[in-house]
Amino acid sequence: MERQSCGIDIIRAYELYWLNTQGKPQIAMLELQQEPTAPGLDTWKLKKFLESLNARSFINIDALKLELNNYQAIAKINVISQTNFDAVTVFEAAKLPAAFSKLQTFGVRFICPQTGQPFIGRVNVCLAQENKIPDILLQQLLTNYRNNNFEPRAFVDIVYAALEKLITNHFVLSIHLNRRGGISLQFIRSNCLLALQPFILRSVLE
Amino acid sequence: MSDISASLLGKPTVYLDCYNPSVLFAIERGGNGSTTGVDIWHGYDFTWLDTHNVPQFGFLTIYVPAESPYLIESKSLKLYLFSFANSVFNNSQQVITVIEEDLSRIAGSKVTVTVGDVSAANKNIYARFAGEYIDNLEVVCDSYTVDASLLQADPKKIVTEELCSDLFKSNCLVTGKPDWASVKISYTGPEINRAQLLKYLISYRDYMRFHEQCIEQVFFDILHCCKPSSLTVEGRYNRRGGLDINPIRSNCEYTVNNTRLFRQ
Numbered sequence: 001m002e003r004q005s006c007g008i009d010i011i012r013a014y015e016l017y018w019l020n021t022q023g024k025p026q027i028a029m030l031e032l033q034q035e036p037t038a039p040g041l042d043t044w045k046l047k048k049f050l051e052s053l054n055a056r057s058f059i060n061i062d063a064l065k066l067e068l069n070n071y072q073a074i075a076k077i078n079v080i081s082q083t084n085f086d087a088v089t090v091f092e093a094a095k096l097p098a099a100f101s102k103l104q105t106f107g108v109r110f111i112c113p114q115t116g117q118p119f120i121g122r123v124n125v126c127l128a129q130e131n132k133i134p135d136i137l138l139q140q141l142l143t144n145y146r147n148n149n150f151e152p153r154a155f156v157d158i159v160y161a162a163l164e165k166l167i168t169n170h171f172v173l174s175i176h177l178n179r180r181g182g183i184s185l186q187f188i189r190s191n192c193l194l195a196l197q198p199f200i201l202r203s204v205l206e
Numbered sequence: 207m208s209d210i211s212a213s214l215l216g217k218p219t220v221y222l223d224c225y226n227p228s229v230l231f232a233i234e235r236g237g238n239g240s241t242t243g244v245d246i247w248h249g250y251d252f253t254w255l256d257t258h259n260v261p262q263f264g265f266l267t268i269y270v271p272a273e274s275p276y277l278i279e280s281k282s283l284k285l286y287l288f289s290f291a292n293s294v295f296n297n298s299q300q301v302i303t304v305i306e307e308d309l310s311r312i313a314g315s316k317v318t319v320t321v322g323d324v325s326a327a328n329k330n331i332y333a334r335f336a337g338e339y340i341d342n343l344e345v346v347c348d349s350y351t352v353d354a355s356l357l358q359a360d361p362k363k364i365v366t367e368e369l370c371s372d373l374f375k376s377n378c379l380v381t382g383k384p385d386w387a388s389v390k391i392s393y394t395g396p397e398i399n400r401a402q403l404l405k406y407l408i409s410y411r412d413y414m415r416f417h418e419q420c421i422e423q424v425f426f427d428i429l430h431c432c433k434p435s436s437l438t439v440e441g442r443y444n445r446r447g448g449l450d451i452n453p454i455r456s457n458c459e460y461t462v463n464n465t466r467l468f469r470q
Contacts, residue, residue, distance in 0.1 A: 014444060014469045015386055017375070023347035025373045025408060027386075029469065054384060082341065082372060085468040088331040092324075107263030107324065109253055109291060116221050118288060120251040120263075120448065122324075143261055147292065178251055179445060204324055205250040205265060 007036045007189040008196050009153075011043065011075065012206070013050055015182040018064055019057045027082050028061070030068070032075035033200070036189070040153060041075060047181040091124055091174060091201040097194075100126035100172050104135065108142050108175070113149040121177040121185075122203045123159060133166050152177055156187040164191060176203030214281045215380040222285060225293035227308040231282035235275055235418070241425060243272035243455040245418050246464060247283070251448030252321070254290040254301055264298060264321035267464070268305070272455060274315035277418055283309075284447035332465045335390045335442075337368030340400045350411035352423070357406050359396035359432035366394040371404060372469075374441070376413045376420045385417060387443040388467050389424065392460070395434025417443050417451040425455035442467050 013030040020026055030050070032041065049071055058064045061081060068077050092105055104125045109118050123142060125133065141162050145155065156175050163173055170192040177185040184206045188199050213231045222229065249266030256262050266287070270278065286308070295301045298321045309317040374387040389407060391398075406427070410420060421441035429437055438456035442465075450470050454462060 015384075017384075017386065019347075022345065024345055025347075025375065025411070027372055027469075051384070085333045085372075087333045088468065090331065107253060107261060109261065115219075117219070118221065118251070118291065120253065139260065143259070146261060178448065182444065 004193050005189065005191050006193050006196065007187070008200070009034050009036055009040075010186040010188070010200055011041055011046070012184045012186070012202065013046065013182060014179065014184070016050055016053070016079070018053045019055065021057055021059055023057070026058075026061075029080040029085075031078040031080065033078070034075035036153070036187070038074050041072065043183045043185070044181065046072075047183055050182075088202060090204045090206075091176065091199070092122070092204045094198070094201050096126055097198050099128055099170065102127045102132060104133065104138065106135075106138055106142055108145075110145050110148055110150045110155055113151065117180065119150075119152065119155075119177050119180075121175060122205070124174040124176070124203070125163065126172040126174070126199070127167065128169055131167070131169050133163075137166060152185055152187070156189065160189045167191075172199055174199055174203075176206045178206055210279075210380060213279045213380070214285065215279065215378070219281075219285070222289040223292055224289060225304075226289045227286060229282050229285045229289070230308060230312045231279040232276035232312045232314070233279050233416070235277050241272060241422065241455045241457060243453065244462065245270040245272060245277075246452040246454070246462070248445070248450050248452070248466070248470070249287055249448060250445060250450075252287055252290065255292065255294045257294055257296060259294065262298070263324055264301070265324055267320045267322065268309065269318040270309070270313050271315050271317075272418075272422075272453070274313040274317075276312060276314045277416060278309060278312055280446060280449060280451065284449055287448070331468075333468045334372075335368070335370040335388060335440075335465075335467070336463075337370040337390050337392070339370045339372070340404045341371050341373055343401045343404050345401050345405050345408070347405060347408050349409055351409060352413050353406065353409050354427040354431055356402050356409060357427060357431035358399040358402045359434075360399070361396040361433075363397040364395060365397045368392045369398065369400060369403060371407050373404070374407050374410060376410045376415060376417070379414050379416055382414060385443055385446070386469070387417070387441045388469070389421070389442075390440045391424075391428065392438040392440075393428070393432075393434040394436045396432055398428070398432050417441065418453045421453040422455050429457065442470060444469050
């Protein structure tokens with residue numbers, strides 16, 4: 001594999017609701033994917049926009065998707081309808097690609113600079129089976145940031161940069177932030193080019 | 207203790223730096239009558255420090271008996287649990303003991319707590335309730351005011367069945383913000399008209415009550431209108447502030463299958 005970097009940001013909204021033309025509620029889940037370099041979506045505004053759909057009527061799900069695309073065109077949209085609510089395989093229990101089958105997982109906490117509310121989540125580091133970074137190193141790194149203010153992407157960049165110094169081989173970093181306002185975030189970064197789809201999974205408490 | 211206007215709901219939030227049980231707020235449960243049951247809370251954002259100041263993370267489950275005289279107001283519980291983040295405890299058992307004592311005092315009944323390893327949570331996520339979903343029924347919904355008269359049952363036909371819906375919505379009593387839930391109704395008795403049941407559940411859409419009160423009202427409305435000999439109503443709400451509430455009400459022996467649904 002080439003040693004370049006790649007990544008993706010995933011925004012999961014668990015409360016997508018609208019009405020059909022008979023006034024009956026419809027429900028779905030929304031997953032947005034965007035490049036790490038694309039402008040970050042304002043999740044607060046997204047939440048408000050999704051709430052505004054609660055009382056609106058759409059003739060079918062395609063009309064709803066059009067409305068979502070009109071709201072923002074940066075991210076790739078995936079609407080998971082109620083009929084596709086399937087049992088969830090979480091990241092920490094998933095069978096990952098063999099080259100990254102060794103998983104080290106840690107809780108993380110830092111503070112939102114706008115609201116003072118904590119972000120809580122998981123940092124998952126995926127390595128080849130024979131590699132392992134000392135838990136204590138990563139634990140110390142995450143502990144140091146516990147009460148500091150970060151925008152989520154800035155935190156991801158710091159952890160990724162630290163791992164690049166600690167790990168000489170290929171790795172995948174997946175940081176999952178638990179929901180706030182019904183929206184959770186997943187950030188995947190890797191120091192090699194690879195298919196990211198197997199890593200696009202909810203974390204256990206996300 | 208019970209004036210809701212004195213609670214933190216709808217007010218600017220101040221996150222606490224250290225363990226502080228004084229933020230807990232109780233609300234008189236009130237209620238429609240006597241029933242058994244439990245309110246199961248899950249805490250997804252729970253963390254504290256061990257004696258080496260190493261952060262610990264746990265999956266919290268809190269069992270509040272339905273017979274307790276007081277509800278625990280959810281924002282106060284959120285802030286109380288957040289206050290553990292920079293506080294040191296000897297071990298998870300001490301954490302459990304502290305939370306049980308604090309919440310039992312507030313609720314006025316014995317509250318039971320477990321703090322599970324985070325990895326234990328991943329075995330309990332299921333897509334849906336076991337039971338028959340009624341959400342595909344074609345109904346016209348032109349009223350979002352709770353209306354128990356929508357409920358109909360056929361006394362000539364006695365059945366045992368489990369009916370489920372993901373379309374339940376109510377609103378916070380104080381803030382008016384939407385709260386979404388899945389509901390399961392397990393009963394033996396006159397067969398309930400499913401389309402009417404769905405319309406009844408959807409009629410909660412603009413209703414402003416706490417989660418526990420909504421599920422309890424569903425229970426008593428069905429009990430009074432449909433007269434089942436046995437009835438269990440279970441609600442699984444989406445989380446708010448890192449906590450989800452899962453009220454269960456029953457007039458018979460029931461088994462709690464504490465699953466976590468797709469949206470939780």
